[in-house]
Each structure stands twice: as structure tokens, then as C-alpha cells.
Amino acid sequence: MKIAVVGGGISGLSxxxxxxxxxxxxxxxxxxxxxxxxxxxxxxxxxxxHFWTRENSRFAxxxxxxxxxxxxxxxxxPIIYRGGYLWLxxxxxxxxxxxxxxxxxxxxxxxxxxxxxxxxKERYPYLNLDDVLGGFYGPQDGSFxxxxxxxxxxxLAKDLGVVFHELTTVNEIVVENNRVKQVKTSNGLIDVDVxxxxxxxxxxxxxxxIGIVLPTEPLRKEVCLTEPYHHFIDPLIIDMGSGAYVGxxxxxxxxxxxxxxxxxxxxxxETRLGFVISWVxxxxxxxxxxxxxxxxxxxxxxxxxSADSSHIMGRDPEWPEGLYVAYGYSGxxxxxxxxxxxxxxxxILTGRIDELMEPFLPTRFKENKLIQExxxxx
Amino acid sequence: xxxxxxxxxxxxxxxxxxxxxxxxxxxxSLEPISVALYYKGLKALGRSKKLxxxxxxxxxxxxxxxxxxxxxxxxVNPCERLCQEGIKVHVDYSTPLLVRFLSSLxxxxxxxxxxxxxxxxxxxxxxxIKQLANHPKLECVKTTIYGKVREIESDIIxxxxxxxxxxxxxxxxxxGLKSLIIDKSRELGGRMGxxxxxxxxxxxxxxxxxxxxxxxxxxxxxxxxxxxxxFTGFFEDHSTAYSEQDKTLYILKAKAFIIAxxxxxLPCIFRNNDLPGxxxxxxxxxxxxxxxxxxxxxxxxxxxxxxxxxIAEQLKRLGINIILAGHLKREDIGFDxxxxxxxxxxxxxxxxxxxxxxxxxxxxxxxxxxxxxxxxIVCSAFSNPDVGILNQLNxxxxxxxxxxxxxxxxxxxxxxxxxxxxxxxxxxxxxxxHMVEGEIAALSAAQMLGVKNVEPLIEEKLKEYxxxxxxxxxxxxxxxxxxxxDKSVKIDSSIYPPTLFIEKPRRDAFICFCEDITTEDIxxxxxxxxxxxxxLVKRSLGICTGRCQGRLCMINAALYVSHLSGLDPNIIGLTxxxxxxxxxxxxxxxxxxxx
Ligand SMILES: Cc1cc2nc3c(=O)[nH]c(=O)nc-3n(C[C@H](O)[C@H](O)[C@H](O)COP(=O)(O)OP(=O)(O)OC[C@H]3O[C@@H](n4cnc5c(N)ncnc54)[C@H](O)[C@@H]3O)c2cc1C
Numbered sequence: 001m002k003i004a005v006v007g008g009g010i011s012g013l014s015x016x017x018x019x020x021x022x023x024x025x026x027x028x029x030x031x032x033x034x035x036x037x038x039x040x041x042x043x044x045x046x047x048x049x050h051f052w053t054r055e056n057s058r059f060a061x062x063x064x065x066x067x068x069x070x071x072x073x074x075x076x077x078p079i080i081y082r083g084g085y086l087w088l089x090x091x092x093x094x095x096x097x098x099x100x101x102x103x104x105x106x107x108x109x110x111x112x113x114x115x116x117x118x119x120x121k122e123r124y125p126y127l128n129l130d131d132v133l134g135g136f137y138g139p140q141d142g143s144f145x146x147x148x149x150x151x152x153x154x155x156l157a158k159d160l161g162v163v164f165h166e167l168t169t170v171n172e173i174v175v176e177n178n179r180v181k182q183v184k185t186s187n188g189l190i191d192v193d194v195x196x197x198x199x200x201x202x203x204x205x206x207x208x209x210i211g212i213v214l215p216t217e218p219l220r221k222e223v224c225l226t227e228p229y230h231h232f233i234d235p236l237i238i239d240m241g242s243g244a245y246v247g248x249x250x251x252x253x254x255x256x257x258x259x260x261x262x263x264x265x266x267x268x269x270e271t272r273l274g275f276v277i278s279w280v281x282x283x284x285x286x287x288x289x290x291x292x293x294x295x296x297x298x299x300x301x302x303x304x305x306s307a308d309s310s311h312i313m314g315r316d317p318e319w320p321e322g323l324y325v326a327y328g329y330s331g332x333x334x335x336x337x338x339x340x341x342x343x344x345x346x347x348i349l350t351g352r353i354d355e356l357m358e359p360f361l362p363t364r365f366k367e368n369k370l371i372q373e374x375x376x377x378x
Numbered sequence: 379x380x381x382x383x384x385x386x387x388x389x390x391x392x393x394x395x396x397x398x399x400x401x402x403x404x405x406x407s408l409e410p411i412s413v414a415l416y417y418k419g420l421k422a423l424g425r426s427k428k429l430x431x432x433x434x435x436x437x438x439x440x441x442x443x444x445x446x447x448x449x450x451x452x453x454v455n456p457c458e459r460l461c462q463e464g465i466k467v468h469v470d471y472s473t474p475l476l477v478r479f480l481s482s483l484x485x486x487x488x489x490x491x492x493x494x495x496x497x498x499x500x501x502x503x504x505x506x507i508k509q510l511a512n513h514p515k516l517e518c519v520k521t522t523i524y525g526k527v528r529e530i531e532s533d534i535i536x537x538x539x540x541x542x543x544x545x546x547x548x549x550x551x552x553x554g555l556k557s558l559i560i561d562k563s564r565e566l567g568g569r570m571g572x573x574x575x576x577x578x579x580x581x582x583x584x585x586x587x588x589x590x591x592x593x594x595x596x597x598x599x600x601x602x603x604x605x606x607x608x609f610t611g612f613f614e615d616h617s618t619a620y621s622e623q624d625k626t627l628y629i630l631k632a633k634a635f636i637i638a639x640x641x642x643x644l645p646c647i648f649r650n651n652d653l654p655g656x657x658x659x660x661x662x663x664x665x666x667x668x669x670x671x672x673x674x675x676x677x678x679x680x681x682x683x684x685x686x687x688x689i690a691e692q693l694k695r696l697g698i699n700i701i702l703a704g705h706l707k708r709e710d711i712g713f714d715x716x717x718x719x720x721x722x723x724x725x726x727x728x729x730x731x732x733x734x735x736x737x738x739x740x741x742x743x744x745x746x747x748x749x750x751x752x753x754x755i756v757c758s759a760f761s762n763p764d765v766g767i768l769n770q771l772n773x774x775x776x777x778x779x780x781x782x783x784x785x786x787x788x789x790x791x792x793x794x795x796x797x798x799x800x801x802x803x804x805x806x807x808x809x810x811x812h813m814v815e816g817e818i819a820a821l822s823a824a825q826m827l828g829v830k831n832v833e834p835l836i837e838e839k840l841k842e843y844x845x846x847x848x849x850x851x852x853x854x855x856x857x858x859x860x861x862x863x864d865k866s867v868k869i870d871s872s873i874y875p876p877t878l879f880i881e882k883p884r885r886d887a888f889i890c891f892c893e894d895i896t897t898e899d900i901x902x903x904x905x906x907x908x909x910x911x912x913x914l915v916k917r918s919l920g921i922c923t924g925r926c927q928g929r930l931c932m933i934n935a936a937l938y939v940s941h942l943s944g945l946d947p948n949i950i951g952l953t954x955x956x957x958x959x960x961x962x963x964x965x966x967x968x969x970x971x972x973x
Contacts, residue, residue, distance in 0.1 A: 151907075228925075231511075232516065270614035274616075291523070292516055293516060
């Protein structure tokens, strides 16, 4: 079998590796820039198992396990660190919601802890909790290093014979007799049996051209990073009041972002001073000693938002034979991609739809089986 | 304005007393802390982040935030913060025990999995490792300082107040346009302000040229000036500048920009090139000619360019013994060596040594080995245009052999949108060209802004410019002009980096000083992992991600990877610089207008 994987982010790398490890045949990965050019190295590099929906929580739990298993195989240290997530809650409704959902999380074996205000102060003395009523702490959540995870998959895939075509754009998928036949690239045409679209925010360009429309749209998200400081912030802190999040990387930089009005679409990956100031105001209020930190740089990436803020994987039987997607991760894709790659590879080779994967099929939109996920951060 | 011509004494300000590690020190109120300490023989300012190597300062540029010291509770750049009566300066020279024992294993301890492959081991180690890096502590600092945010409007903003920027601002002012010159130095003049040699390519003396320009500018009402202020880049919504001295963030509004940021003397790559006492060429000149600090008794100047020669000569005049060493053969350098002393040519490897600062060097060259005692080293083998801001703007860069990475521009000095360039940043080697470029950039900007009747002036200047380019044999400029239209890049022509002075990758020859990345790290990435694009080298090593944002390492890294891989530097490419191009304290940003 000859397979084209389009896009060299974590999604494409994971799919390519998982296909290769299952001896799927001749695998070509096309990347229009260099591997990991897209959102995969522009992310906050965090993982969590706490989602509003059972579907996403279960998927994430298994995906993190997959990532951890992988990490003993690779030459790169993925720098997995369970620093936890801390949601700071500013109204009773939020507290109720977390309390309620914690039953489901306990059920899944990943219970979080609800903290009263004084308990938070005790554990995280650097926080200003003026308007905070309580907090939810997820000890199972944490961080990794997106560069090294991508590089890990890349090295393994390369060793297994995946052919990487960098600086090569796929411009068109050629369909004949309701089968994918070829991909037209900036370096020529190649015949294929299977095409997997893992092109992140750019995926719709290729899908729409063959008449497939899924309810997804790119949303630019900006990030702030400070100079490095001695480590003192363990969890990722999500300030539900302001919509800001902030954490510290193991290299010492303070990283964060805030929900800031942005028109949807593939707009330039630039950053705004207005965004920066908005984030700075929110976090220096929450963590006053951050006033003395210095903003070192900013960057932007895309959240590829789907209508139900959950990823889309697999195929619709009505699509041309051989066409698969793995995208629409809605801002939490890096952590899901390890399992997406595994289950999708299995699906492509055997047709089996894993029970964990089933809710995420592209058919859910027309069947009106949306996943009610609203716990999107940033 | 006249400050420029004040005596050296005036430039240093008043005498002040401060304490350094509890010992009273003497300094001057307009002198950076690092310079005052160096004058007293205190060259080591701290330890590096990862390997805990002793570090001093390579340059006095406020953007090169390599080493920070503690003043009171605050961590500051000692090359930027001036001496002040009564301040307490602290430096921590200690190294954690773990680092001392494990330092040989620490190379790349974050990314590579040699030691800590086992999940259990990693989980145990990670809590230690996260505390191990030598970073400033935020915890104990007071939170009562406030900054200011100011909006400034001008027709044209000129970044860089050297000859090119000054000429541009003056030209624009004559056309009735308001311009604002932003310069990170305390005084205008750029390189010419501290290089005491005459200007090559002109008959006028440097002093006259600069004095003339400055006095003409001081007579027009249309030019305003912000010194000690760093232009921090173009955000999508606003461009910004920041003054550490005034704790002020400037939000800039302008109809056009002229970037005239000059060149950077790149660090030379040799063994122990991170020792205190290794300086950039321009910093060496600044130290002697601005601050009156004699760098030492015996110095090594690395390089065989005209620039190296000029620096050597100025050091020699102060009675310092100078050895010049470079790649070129002795016969090939066109200078009168008797004016500077010794030249060692065909150098293959340089090794500096010393306990806490440079004390000696070993120079391996084609005809043997020289061992010398020196107390400082000056890197002047190669200067690249300071393209940071243009890189941040995503302007296309091209590598031109012998010149460096140049922003692609047309003969109107236009690079992108409403942005123009002039001077050293365009790659031009001579001041006379810089002045004409300043004029052309200003005229082109004026035309874009709708000023009438500038076309004939532009045509005239372009002719003049072309004549100079021909006369001075700067043929590559035309290549750059053409590549703005379309140009495919030549492949398979690796280069020998002009800054490279090691025979093989060495773990004590550094490329990146912020993140402690060595030539050995880079060679492993290139040979073992097979990465050759700088973007991927960055991903695998963290090069260009430190406090200086790649200012000092990016070009060297690209050239070194080109050398190792045999690929054209244009294929290796650079990485993107992100706004702000120099860091800004959050308390200053917090003073701004959010949503
Ligand atoms: C600011 C921010 C913070 C985030 N934080 C987190 C987080 O903390 N945790 C988490 O799990 N996730 C996070 N995410 C989300 C995560 O980054 C993404 O979900 C994930 O990286 C998506 O990976 P991908 O491979 O689908 O897409 P990408 O990484 O974007 O890769 C797509 C690739 O396809 C290439 N491509 C596109 N079109 C073509 C074509 N036609 N031909 C060839 N190549 C093509 C692109 O160049 C690109 O490299 C964050 C995202 C952002 C923007």
C-alpha cells in the first residue's frame, strides 16, 4: 500500500510512525515547510485528562499513557512533568460544575481536588486570590516538550523508512472513480492508495477542493513567553475570571495566553501588543511578582476549532475511498495525537473502529451526535 | 546634542560609590556597572545558565542580555544599568554541587536521553533538574515599581542614529517631514561615535562629518530624538520601543520607518571563547574611546579585515601590545603591519585559557604554534548587518559570500510595506554609501508619503549611488536588488565561516552564550540527527531561544551548520525573531491600555 500523509505536525508524525510500525507499506509524509512548522511547536505543551465530556477525558487518559510508553523508545527526552492544572474559580456556578464533573473523573480514575480559597493560598502563596472563591486541581495533568516529542516521532518514523518530503506542498488530491488516486505536489504527482490529511489549520483547503466540508475553522491564538526564571510555578494556572492561563516551562520561562478577540480564518501568524497588554494585566494581577518578569517573545499558532471543540478522525463512508483525516483538535490536539495516530493507523489497515475513536468520526456532524465539549483553554 | 563633544570626563559623569559583594567600589554615574568593575579588574560577572561557566560581558549592547547581576532585589543587565551612589551589586559565583559533579553529563541534559531513560529515574530527577538552571529568582522582589506607557507620533521613525540614520532624518526634515530618531545608545553617532579613525571612502575626518550632521540636525525643528531607547519591534497592531532608563514603553505611530541599525561584530568561535575578557570589536572601541578604560596590557585581535586593523591600531596607540591573528595569509593583508605589531596568518585554531578571565592563548597556524600571554581578546573577524528587526518583520534574507545575511531590498532601499533601510544594515561596507542610502531611503519614504517632486531627486541620488557602487566595486549589491524580484538560490556551496577558529567541533567553543550551546552540540545535531535547516537545529538544541533572541548566535550558527553540512547558507536559513526583539518588564507593559 502506498500512503501519503499530508502535514508534518504531531498529528502527521504520529500517524506516519504508527503506520510504519505496523508495516503498512510505502509511507510518504509531505510537509510544505519543515516538520513541526505548524501549531505543534507553537503550543503551550500541556496535557490534561480533565475535559467536560467523558469521550474526551477517556481519550486523553489513554493518549497520555501512549505518550509515556513512547517516551521510553525515543532518543529524545519528552520532558514529561506532572505539575498539575489549577483552575481558579470565580463564581459558584463554576464550582458546582467542577464538583459535578469530578464524579465522572473519579469514575474514570482521575479524580481532581476542589480547594477552598485558603487551601490554595497555602499551596501557592504567590497567588493573589482576591476574587477567587475556590479552585480545582488536577494532579494527573502536566506538561511535555513539544519539540522533543515531535522529534522523537520523527526519528522513529524515519528509522522505519517513512519518506519525508519537506518543503513540498500538496496542492490537490486527485480522485478517480470515487477513490483517491494521486496527490499533486509542488514537486510532482505521485500515485497513492491512501491519503491521510493531518494538515492542521490548512486541512480544509484540500478537503473543500474535493467537495468535502466539515464544520471547522482556524482561530489564531497568540502566546507570551518571558525570560527564564528560577522555577516556582508548578501547575498550569487557568484564571476562569479573565480567561488567561499561565505556567512555567521546565526551562524556566513563564508562558501563557488569554482569550482575546480575533477574527477566525488563516490570518497571518503575527502577535498584537493589545493582546500582550491584556495578558500581562491579567497575570500580574493574579501573580503580582510576575511584574518583575520580562516579556521575551510572543508567537502565534492556530487552534483548528471544530463545531464541538473536539478532534475529528477517520473517514465518512461517503467520501472517496482511501481518504482519512485527523484534525480539528480545537486547541488541545498535541495531547490527543499519540492515540489518534495509533487508532487511526489500526483503522486504516484493518477497518476496525475502536470504541474510543468512534465518537470522533467525521460523520458525527451530519448525524447530529455532537460531543458537548466546552472546556477549551485560552 | 553637544554632549558628543564633551570631554571623556563629561561622558563618564560624576564620581559615585557603590558596593560590589560588600566591598566599596568607585565608578561614574554615566558608566555601566560592568565597565566600572572591569576597570577595577573584576571581569567575572556571574555564571552561565546551564554549564555554570564563568561569564563576563562580550558587548555593551543593551540587547545582548547574556549575564545579569543583582542590584538590591532586582536582576539587571550590568552593561545597561549605570553606576549609582549607594547601590549594592551582588554576583553569585557558586555552583550547585550536583552540577559540579555532573557537569560532564549535563550537555544537553534537557533534550537528550542518555542518563535518564527510565521513567522512574526521570520522575525522580525532574524535580531536581527544574531547580538546577542558574536563573534569576523572582520570588523575593518588591512589586511596587511602576512603568510608563507613552504614545509618540511622527511621519517617519528612524531606528538607529548612526551616519545613515542621521542622514535619513535630516533629509526627511528638509522635505518638511517630521522624523523621530530612536537609538539604544546614550548618544547619537553610532559606530562613528567611538571609532576614532577617519572614515574610509571620504576625504572628511570623522569628527567633522559627525559634528556637521549633528549640528545640522540640531538646527531643524523636524527631528526629535529618543536615546537610551531600544526599538523593540513591530507587533501587528503597533510598533514599540522601550527605555530601561525611564521605564517607559513607547507606542509608536508613524507613516514610514527607516531601519538603520548598522552591523554586529559577531563573536569568534574558538576554544573558551566565553571567558570574561573576550569582547566584540565595537565594544573594545567603546571601552577605550568612550569610557577611557584601557582593556589590558597585551591583547589579541582576531580578524584580518580592515576593521580588525583599525581596532588594533587604536588599541596600539594606547600603548597596548597587540597581536593580530586571522585566516588570511600574511602576504594577503594590505596593511602596514609596522603600525600595529605582530600578525599571525593562516590561523587554524585558537584556544584561550585562564581561570576566571583570559590569561593566555594558544594559536595554531600553518607554520606552528604560538603561545602568548594576553589579558583580553577582541573579536573582529566578521560583522553581519544587524538584521534582527527586519527578521522580526519577516523580510527575506540572502547570504552573500563575504558580506553576510542581507535583507533583500531594492535600490530605493525599500524592503516591505512602509519600511526602508539604510547604512550598515544593508550590508554596505563604506560610510559614504551609508550616507547616500540614508538620503535615498528618506526620499523614497517621502515619495510614498505623497511629498511632491521628489522623483527627480531620487533619480539623481540613484545615479550617484550607482557610481559609488561601481567605483568601490560593490558588485553584489546589484545581485541583492535583483533578488527582490525573483532569484533562485545556488546550492552546494558551503562556506568556511569567517568567525571559525577551531579545527573540529569542541565542547568548549561556544556558539550560543545564553543557552550554553557549543560547536560540539551543533555538530551532533547535524551529523547524528541529520538536521541542517536552522529552524530544526533550533528545535533540537534551543539555539536562538535565549535572552539575546539569537542576536549573537543566529548568524554564526547558520554559517557553522553550512560549514558542517556542505550546504549553501541560504538553504540553512535563519530562524524568525519574534516581537519584542528585546525584553520588556511586565510591570511596564501592565501600565498600558488593555481591552
Ligand atoms: C497557542 C496554542 C497553544 C496550544 N496549547 C496546547 C496544549 O497546551 N496542549 C495541547 O495538547 N495542544 C495545544 N495546542 C493545540 C496543538 O498545538 C494542536 O492541536 C496540534 O499541534 C495540532 O497538530 P497538527 O499536526 O494537527 O497540526 P500542525 O502542527 O499545525 O501541523 C500541520 C502541518 O501541515 C502542514 N501543511 C498544511 N497544509 C499542507 C499541504 N497542503 N501540504 C503539505 N503540508 C501541509 C503545515 O505546514 C503544518 O506543519 C495549542 C495550540 C496553540 C495554537
